[in-house]
Amino acid sequence: MTQERLIKVEALTRVEGEGGLFVRLVGDRIEDVQLTIFEPPRLFEALLRGRKLEEVPDITARICGICPVAYQMSSVHALEAALDIEITEDIRRLRRLLYCGEWIESHALHVHLLHAPDFLGYDSGIEMAKDFPNEVNRGLRLKKHGNQLLEVLGGRAIHPINVAVGGFYRTPRHDELTPLIPDFEWGLLAAVETTRWLASLNFPDFTRAYDMVSLVHPDEYPMNEGRVTSTTGASWDVRDYESEFHEEHVAHSTALQSSRGAPQACYHVGPLARVNLNRERLSLTARRVADEIGFETPCLNPFRAIVARGLEIIHAYEEALDILRTYRPPAIARVKYDHRAGQGCAATEAPRGLIYHRYEVDAAGLVTLAKIVPPTSQNQRQIEEDLRDYLPRILTDDEAATARQCEKLVRCYDPCISCSTHFLKLTVQRDG
Amino acid sequence: MSSKPKVGVFKFASCDGCQLSLLAAEDELLTVAGKIDIAYFLEATSHIDEGPYDIALVEGSITTPTDAKRIRDIRQRSKFLITIGACATAGGIQALRNWADHDEFVRAVYARPEYIDSLATSTPIAEHVPVDFELRGCPINRHQLVEVIVSLVAGRKPKTPSHSVCLDCKRRGTVCITIAQGVPCLGPVTQSGCGAICPAYDRGCYGCFGPAKQCNTGSLCQQFLADGTPAPELVQLFRNYNGYAPEFRHESERLAELHPEDS
Numbered sequence: 179m180t181q182e183r184l185i186k187v188e189a190l191t192r193v194e195g196e197g198g199l200f201v202r203l204v205g206d207r208i209e210d211v212q213l214t215i216f217e218p219p220r221l222f223e224a225l226l227r228g229r230k231l232e233e234v235p236d237i238t239a240r241i242c243g244i245c246p247v248a249y250q251m252s253s254v255h256a257l258e259a260a261l262d263i264e265i266t267e268d269i270r271r272l273r274r275l276l277y278c279g280e281w282i283e284s285h286a287l288h289v290h291l292l293h294a295p296d297f298l299g300y301d302s303g304i305e306m307a308k309d310f311p312n313e314v315n316r317g318l319r320l321k322k323h324g325n326q327l328l329e330v331l332g333g334r335a336i337h338p339i340n341v342a343v344g345g346f347y348r349t350p351r352h353d354e355l356t357p358l359i360p361d362f363e364w365g366l367l368a369a370v371e372t373t374r375w376l377a378s379l380n381f382p383d384f385t386r387a388y389d390m391v392s393l394v395h396p397d398e399y400p401m402n403e404g405r406v407t408s409t410t411g412a413s414w415d416v417r418d419y420e421s422e423f424h425e426e427h428v429a430h431s432t433a434l435q436s437s438r439g440a441p442q443a444c445y446h447v448g449p450l451a452r453v454n455l456n457r458e459r460l461s462l463t464a465r466r467v468a469d470e471i472g473f474e475t476p477c478l479n480p481f482r483a484i485v486a487r488g489l490e491i492i493h494a495y496e497e498a499l500d501i502l503r504t505y506r507p508p509a510i511a512r513v514k515y516d517h518r519a520g521q522g523c524a525a526t527e528a529p530r531g532l533i534y535h536r537y538e539v540d541a542a543g544l545v546t547l548a549k550i551v552p553p554t555s556q557n558q559r560q561i562e563e564d565l566r567d568y569l570p571r572i573l574t575d576d577e578a579a580t581a582r583q584c585e586k587l588v589r590c591y592d593p594c595i596s597c598s599t600h601f602l603k604l605t606v607q608r609d610g
Numbered sequence: 611m612s613s614k615p616k617v618g619v620f621k622f623a624s625c626d627g628c629q630l631s632l633l634a635a636e637d638e639l640l641t642v643a644g645k646i647d648i649a650y651f652l653e654a655t656s657h658i659d660e661g662p663y664d665i666a667l668v669e670g671s672i673t674t675p676t677d678a679k680r681i682r683d684i685r686q687r688s689k690f691l692i693t694i695g696a697c698a699t700a701g702g703i704q705a706l707r708n709w710a711d712h713d714e715f716v717r718a719v720y721a722r723p724e725y726i727d728s729l730a731t732s733t734p735i736a737e738h739v740p741v742d743f744e745l746r747g748c749p750i751n752r753h754q755l756v757e758v759i760v761s762l763v764a765g766r767k768p769k770t771p772s773h774s775v776c777l778d779c780k781r782r783g784t785v786c787i788t789i790a791q792g793v794p795c796l797g798p799v800t801q802s803g804c805g806a807i808c809p810a811y812d813r814g815c816y817g818c819f820g821p822a823k824q825c826n827t828g829s830l831c832q833q834f835l836a837d838g839t840p841a842p843e844l845v846q847l848f849r850n851y852n853g854y855a856p857e858f859r860h861e862s863e864r865l866a867e868l869h870p871e872d873s
Contacts, residue, residue, distance in 0.1 A: 190652075195621070219716070222703075240748065243627020243749060325634060333807040336630060336631065337818075347812045427722045
């Protein structure tokens with residue numbers, strides 16, 4: 179009889195929120211892989227019921243301190259669908275600008291402080307800064323630009339206060355936005371340097387036949403709208419999301435796990451999915467850098483997601499610059515509307531991938547139902563499947579080293595556990 | 611305090627936003643990090659030191675039996691325990707369950723409620739262990755966080771203002787949104803710290819930094835009611851991110867009792 183072994187990561191580090199990893203082996207055969215999520219549930223979908231719909235972008239922002247804009251954008255678009263509100267082109271552009279700020283801030287944080295240390299052998303970005311001061315300082319400056327944009331347009335970087343159903347509470351004055359331009363010009367060049375640096379890292383030789391899913395929009399790189407599209411070629415209107423994508427409650431997770439189709443299969447959302455499905459709609463500089471560094475698409479190596487994030491930082495800077503340079507304060511800050519009973523849904527692209535919201539509201543403007551599917555709960559099964567495939571290649575008797583390799587793979591997804599709970603802990607158990 | 615105090619950052623039920631504020635202090639981050647020994651900070655580093663700690667920064671509220679035990683253990687291993695943010699100091703938005711049927715809440719979100727082990731209430735850290743200093747805000751102000759760390763390193767008491775947001779608006783020169791537009795605003799009863807941003811963006815304050823010292827919520831509500839804001843709206847205005855802070859809690863419960871027909 180072979181020995182049972184358990185490999186455990188009690189608490190994953192350099193991820194947002196609390197989770198772990200549990201692997202059970204009999205001999206070298208993998209019996210079970212669980213991304214365990216012990217983040218305490220905060221029950222947002224329940225507490226939203228009975229609240230004024232105008233409060234929803236403020237409340238859902240509190241699901242995640244790292245990507246509050248993703249929750250605000252998804253909720254206002256879903257509520258606007260429920261109330262049949264058509265926003266103006268000016269508001270649409272300002273929302274893209276706000277999302278650019280969040281992509282820059284969130285990606286710069288993940289790339290420099292959370293993930294790059296894995297590739298270079300450090301415990302943290304702060305440790306890494308001692309040997310790579312230029313790279314880390316440049317990264318912190320990029321992150322700061324993202325925050326500055328969020329502060330001007332959103333009122334503050336974490337839990338912005340300026341996002342409203344129908345638009346914004348107040349649109350920025352010309353003299354508030356334009357001073358950002360010189361920093362963003364510097365940032366665009368710096369983001370190119372960052373991406374070249376990321377492309378020079380050593381990537382494990384590991385690819386999988388992923389089903390990747392992101393929004394696709396005919397004219398632009400996806401942020402606030404588009405058709406839900408898979409690399410298999412299938413695509414769906416957002417209103418059909420729930421008939422294709424399913425959530426399931428498993429015992430080892432306070433996050434619900436997503437799967438799609440029949441038979442229900444896992445899928446991959448995030449920057450790699452977006453670049454693979456939308457490369458030709460990246461900004462000019464991002465496309466040029468992708469060509470220069472030889473970033474082949476479709477890219478099926480999850481570790482290269484860090485490079486996809488670099489490309490998206492470039493894109494976000496370039497698009498933000500375009501909006502900043504041509505900015506004229508809009509005639510109206512937000513579109514007026516009347517309350518009515520209805521329901522609506524929307525999907526947008528959070529830094530970590532596709533996020534879906536659906537709401538039902540009553541004639542008094544109160545929420546009667548809320549459904550929120552964050553990116554990490556969609557990636558959770560995919561991460562478990564990746565680990566099953568990756569573990570045999572890295573498994574040694576040194577369980578701490580094995581666990582570190584597993585964590586590095588998990589971090590490719592930039593999991594946001596606070597978000598997904600309604601979500602992560604590595605425990606490896608060997609039977610046998 | 612010794613020259614390099616050991617700092618632990620701990621998370622309970624929360625959004626990560628307040629601990630992110632430490633990483634969001636880009637200009638100060640590497641300097642501050644040089645002055646302290648980051649002994650436990652899961653979000654930022656894989657280096658884990660089990661303590662004891664000189665300073666524990668605690669984010670989040672207590673919502674599970676496991677967490678109720680964990681905070682007592684952290685308290686025992688920490689010299690100074692500082693709560694950071696509205697969840698840790700007042701229970702957070704998840705404290706809305708304190709006025710609801712928790713089991714029904716769990717059933718509404720999870721298909722298999724039996725997998726979920728959570729408490730019927732979301733409570734602040736101070737209800738479980740003694741707290742040395744509370745930093746307010748949803749999210750906290752990163753400058754205040756840096757001030758707290760720097761002052762503890764220097765061995766002095768942290769200085770954070772306790773006046774109301776209302777005063778900050780006057781300083782900023784923001785036209786009063788309640789007087790000019792009739793919008794209900796919690797600025798007069800909310801502690802300073804955010805920079806009085808909401809009124810500067812044409813909306814009323816919704817109380818992210820919790821009750822200001824000696825706030826007169828009753829008098830403010832009397833005015834809002836007289837101006838035509840329905841009581842249930844005011845109940846909700848007090849019951850959000852700091853809804854379970856005593857002053858806001860009492861006001862919302864008083865309003866709900868006075869106007870049961872509207873609630």
